[in-house]
Amino acid sequence: MKIGIANDHHGVTINKELTNYLTDKGYDVYNYGPETTEPVDYPIYAFKLAEAVSNKTLDYGIVICNTGIGVSIACNKVKGVRCAKVNDEWEAKMTRQDNDANVLALGSRLTPDEMHKIIDVFLTTECSMEERHVRRRNLLDNYNG
Numbered sequence: 086m087k088i089g090i091a092n093d094h095h096g097v098t099i100n101k102e103l104t105n106y107l108t109d110k111g112y113d114v115y116n117y118g119p120e121t122t123e124p125v126d127y128p129i130y131a132f133k134l135a136e137a138v139s140n141k142t143l144d145y146g147i148v149i150c151n152t153g154i155g156v157s158i159a160c161n162k163v164k165g166v167r168c169a170k171v172n173d174e175w176e177a178k179m180t181r182q183d184n185d186a187n188v189l190a191l192g193s194r195l196t197p198d199e200m201h202k203i204i205d206v207f208l209t210t211e212c213s214m215e216e217r218h219v220r221r222r223n224l225l226d227n228y229n230g
Contacts, residue, residue, distance in 0.1 A: 086113065086208070087113045087142070088113065088114050088145050088146070089117050089134045089137055089138065089146045089147070090103055090116055090117065090147045091116075091118065091131055091133060091146070091156070092118070092119070092130065092150065092156075092193075093119075093127035093130065093149070093150040093151070094124050095150055095193040096149030096150060096193050097121065099149055099200065100149060102197050103147065106201055106204075117134040118133075127155050127156055128155075128159040130148075131148050131155075131156040131160050132159055132162070134148060134188070135162075135168070138160075138163075138188055139163050139164060139166050145208065146166075146187065146188040146189070147188070147189045147190075147191065148191070149192075149193055150190075150192070151192065151194070152192045153192035153193075154170055154190070154192075157188075157190035160188045160190065166187060167184055167185060167186045167187055167188065167222075168186065168189070168190050169190065171190065171191065171203055172195075172203075173199075174206045177189070177203045177204075177207040178206050178210050180207075181211070181212060182210055182212065183213060183218050183221075184218075184221075184222065185212040185218075185222055189203070
């Protein structure tokens with residue numbers, strides 16, 4: 086499975102830690118940067134990762150910024166991407182199961198252990214094919230407002 090990670094300057098250290106964690110679990114991990122702690126414009130990196138998910142270069146993406154909110158907004162601008170800002174394992178399960186999210190947004194203030202647990206649930210939860218969830222995902226996919 087191909088996983089991409091992008092971050093802003095708040096997520097540089099955790100990007101490296103998560104890359105090692107996921108690589109040790111057997112995932113192919115791709116870094117979409119940046120690799121500097123100097124302030125950067127996070128949408129640039131979030132867009133690169135989201136485009137790779139959208140065009141199926143990656144199976145899933147993980148984006149990290151101070152709160153996780155900015156990168157999630159940026160990723161959700163890219164057609165075909167469903168990015169969810171998640172704070173715990175239950176939210177990770179629900180967004181995969183109900184929403185078929187393909188990008189996970191995390192705030193840099195979570196501990197590495199919290200992130201590991203969230204990521205593990207996100208990457209191993211199957212998408213529900215219940216009619217109500219399919220219908221709702223179709224509504225999201227087809228909205229052109």
